[in-house]
Amino acid sequence: MCPFEFFRPKTLAEAIELLEQGVPLAGGTALTPRRGEIPAVIDLRELGLDNLEIQDNTILIGAGLTLQKMVDAVHILPVALREVCIKESGWNLRNMATLGGVIMSGDGRSPLLTVLLALRAQAVIEPGGNTVPLVDLLQQREEAGFHHLITAIRLDNPLALVYEQISRTPADRPIVCAAIAHFPEENAGYPFQVALGGFGSHPIRVEEAESILEGDGDIDAAVEACRKVYIEAGDAWASPEYRSHSTGVLVRRLLMELLS
Numbered sequence: 667m668c669p670f671e672f673f674r675p676k677t678l679a680e681a682i683e684l685l686e687q688g689v690p691l692a693g694g695t696a697l698t699p700r701r702g703e704i705p706a707v708i709d710l711r712e713l714g715l716d717n718l719e720i721q722d723n724t725i726l727i728g729a730g731l732t733l734q735k736m737v738d739a740v741h742i743l744p745v746a747l748r749e750v751c752i753k754e755s756g757w758n759l760r761n762m763a764t765l766g767g768v769i770m771s772g773d774g775r776s777p778l779l780t781v782l783l784a785l786r787a788q789a790v791i792e793p794g795g796n797t798v799p800l801v802d803l804l805q806q807r808e809e810a811g812f813h814h815l816i817t818a819i820r821l822d823n824p825l826a827l828v829y830e831q832i833s834r835t836p837a838d839r840p841i842v843c844a845a846i847a848h849f850p851e852e853n854a855g856y857p858f859q860v861a862l863g864g865f866g867s868h869p870i871r872v873e874e875a876e877s878i879l880e881g882d883g884d885i886d887a888a889v890e891a892c893r894k895v896y897i898e899a900g901d902a903w904a905s906p907e908y909r910s911h912s913t914g915v916l917v918r919r920l921l922m923e924l925l926s
Contacts, residue, residue, distance in 0.1 A: 671706035682793050684708045685813040692764035725821040729766030744826040750777035766816040775839040780863035784845035790818040804868040828920045832912050840864045841904045846915040856880045865899040892917040
C-alpha cells in the first residue's frame with residue numbers, strides 16, 4: 667500500500683485550508699479501495715458535522731451523519747428516505763458511510779441519491795457557506811479542481827415521498843429506480859419532483875414530467891416523459907428497451923400511489 671499523509675483538523679477553517687492537499691475522509695468506505703492513488707486524507711471526525719434537525723419545514727442533515735443514524739431517525743426523516751439508506755449498503759457499511767461521502771462518490775445506481783434529488787436536496791459547501799442544489803453539485807463534483815467540503819444537506823419536508831426500484835435481488839443495486847416527492851403548493855418549484863436512477867454517473871431529475879404534473883396532470887404524458895429519458899440507457903445491467911419500459915411502469919405505479 668502506498669503511504670499517504672494524514673491530517674485531522676480540529677476546526678472547519680483548518681479543514682478548508684487543507685482541501686487542495688488531500689481528500690476529505692468521513693467513513694472511508696469509498697476512499698479505502700482507492701488508497702493507493704490518494705496522496706493525503708483529511709479526517710473530518712473532529713468537526714461535529716453529524717447533526718440532524720428540523721428548521722421550520724426544512725430538514726438539515728450534517729454531512730458527517732452516518733447512514734445508520736439516518737435509518738434510526740424514525741421521528742424526523744420520511745420513511746422512504748430511511749428505507750433507501752438500508753438499500754444503499756449493508757449494516758456494517760451503514761455504520762461507517764456518511765451522507766456526504768455518498769453524495770461525493772455515489773453513481774447513478776444509488777437509491778439514496780435518487781431520493782435526495784426528489785427531495786430538492788441542497789448542499790451547504792465550504793469555503794463560502796453557499797447552498798448549491800444537489801442536481802448541480804452532482805455535475806460539479808466530476809470537474810477537475812473541485813476543492814469544496816460539504817458540511818450539510820438541506821431538504822424540503824414533503825407531504826409525501828415514494829420510491830421503488832427493480833433489481834436482480836432485493837438487496838442488489840437497482841437496474842432502474844424512481845422517486846417522486848409531493849410538496850405543498852405554496853413551496854417554490856414544481857409541486858411534484860421526479861427523479862430516476864439506475865444508470866450513468868448519477869441519478870437525474872425529469873423536469874418535463876414535473877411540468878406536466880403541475881399543468882394538466884396528465885399521468886400518461888408524465889410517464890412517457892420519464893420513459894423516453896432512458897430510451898437509450900443501455901449498459902451491462904439492462905438493455906435500453908428494458909430500462910425504458912421498466913421506468914414507465916415504476917413511475918406510473920408511484921404516481922397512482924401518490925394521487926390516490
